[in-house]
Amino acid sequence: MRAVVFDEPGEEMSIEEVPTPECPPDGVVVETEACGVCRSDWHAWQGDWSWVGVESKPGLIFGHEPVGIVQEVGPNVESIEVGDRVTNPFNLADGSCPMCQQGHQNVCEQSVPMGFVDFSKGAFAEEYAVHAADTNVVTLPDDVDPVAVAGLGCRFATAFHGITQRADLGAGDWVAVHGCGGVGLSAVHVADALGANVVAVDLKQDALDKAVELGATHTVKVDEVEDVPREVKGFTPRNRGADVSVDALGIAQTCRNSVRSLSTLGQHLQIGLTTSEEEGEVSLPVDEVVFDEREFLGSYGMPAHEYEDIFRMMDAGTIDPGAIVSETVSLEEVPETIASMGEYDTVGIPVCNEF
Missing domain, CATH: 3.90.180.10 (Medium-chain alcohol dehydrogenases, catalytic domain)
Known part of the structure; x- marks a missing residue:
């Protein structure tokens, strides 16, 4: 064959x-x-x-x-x-x-x-x-x-499992998706289907446009803002942050931005695996996680x-x-x-x- x-x-x-x-x-x-x-x-x-x-x-x-x-x-x-x-x-x-x-x-x-x-x-x-x-x-x-x-x-399965089974997501909640490749767009689509408000974050305008087609209510173009987490929080009520934030890419920047986009008691969902730059290790704002009682979750298939x-x-x-x-x-x-x-x-x- x-x-x-x-x-x-x-x-x-x-x-x-x-x-x-x-x-x-x-x-x-x-x-x-x-x-x-x-x-x-x-x-x-x-x-x-x-x-x-x-x-x-x-x-x-x-x-x-x-x-x-x-x-x-x-x-x-x-x-x-x-x-x-x-x-x-x-x-x-x-x-x-x-x-x-x-x-x-x-x-x-x-x-x-x-x-x-x-x-x-x-x-x-x-x-x-x-x-x-x-x-x-x-x-x-x-x-x-x-x-x-x-x-x-x-890609779709990993996003679906993460959004529906790993995270505690309900209608009306706020979700940020950092990285709108195949798995990120899948996360946008599934979160929208569950009734969430979705903020899509990416460098590429065509990826953000596709995210809007799939249900994103707001977008952040990374190279046009100084502080991605602040932009994400700005869309949420009282600037409190996302209830669930997804790193769908796996580089250090998207992982940290995702964690810092969260509300108090928010959940970070790691879907993207890291690259040769990180080799599985990313430094995080640990004190923020402690003070706000945030959660760090993984989703694998x-x-x-x-x-x-x-x-x-x-x-x-x-x-x-x-x-x-x-x-x-x-x-x-x-x-x-x-x-x-x-x-x-x-x-x-x-x-x-x-x-």
């Missing part, structure tokens, strides 16, 4: 003929219909995230936001059949650890990041395999467009059972993940699309749908 194959950090990737994946006894093999192209792919292509144990090795196949049709089912699988249209979270669980048993499969003790390790290759290929299918694989509703939901594996909440909101017309898809590309265009993400040129979510 054809696949985009990684060789060395920062070097152009190529389309190669590789063996088709073997079906795990507890897993499935899926023919790829669509796969989101994520900035996380760019980080892995650059060789980032060694500080969290991710090491991109020659021969790796990226692609962790897949949708496809099941071609083969392992003998130990009970809930998935050949012909099902499916998706899955990028952070695959084994289903057996204490976290999994409590419903927190996204933080499984044996979590496997699909498309970032050589023993769970990704979906920038004609076919891909998923282990522990009864835990990880989700059957899509019949009327769902594969391209529209190709961001559910990572989403357990498969929460997809039903997304599908219900889609069916009700409350959310539309497809509204964040910016373009479709072919498998041949994936290497260039990933490389361009270093310049933050992409608005929304690009999706590969030609294999």
Whole structure:
């Protein structure tokens, strides 16, 4: 089969003929219909995230936001059949650890990041395999467009889980989203769907314009203001600050700005992973956090059972993940699309749908 194959950090990737994946006894093999192209792919292509144990090795196949049709089912699988249209979270669980048993499969003790390790290759290929299918694989509703939901594996799911499950967000609350790439725009859209007032923060005007389309009520263009947290607070009643503030980018500046945009008792939600500049470490205004009793939360992917909440909101017309898809590309265009993400040129979510 054809696949985009990684060789060395920062070097152009190529389309190669590789063996088709073997079906795990507890897993499935899926023919790829669509796969989101994520900035996380760019980080892995650059060789980032060694500080969290991710090491991109020659021969790796990226692609962790897949949708496809099941071609083969392992003998130990009970809930998935050949012909099902499916998706899955990028952070695959084994289903057996204490976290999994409590419903927190996204933080499984044996979590496997699909498309970032050589023993769970990704979906920038004609076919891909998923282990522990009864835990990880989700059957899509019949009327769902594969391209529209190709961001559910990572960006939209991470934002949805963070906004709906990690943060305590209600209608009328104030939310600031720092960084309006794919995951940030997803956070804007979900927060708006829950009835929040959303302040979108970014350097790029086209990203802010897209955020407004998706429900942002106010915007802050970072290079036009002296103090981002003060601007965010200025939109809120009595300048008190945001009830929830999201860092959807992961650089030191956005993380600190997010924490400092909060109200008393506010919640910071960290969705973006850090870059090679931070290597996982960011200095924060700790005394402000203490004095105002602010919270610092993380959101990492989403357990498969929460997809039903997304599908219900889609069916009700409350959310539309497809509204964040910016373009479709072919498998041949994936290497260039990933490389361009270093310049933050992409608005929304690009999706590969030609294999």
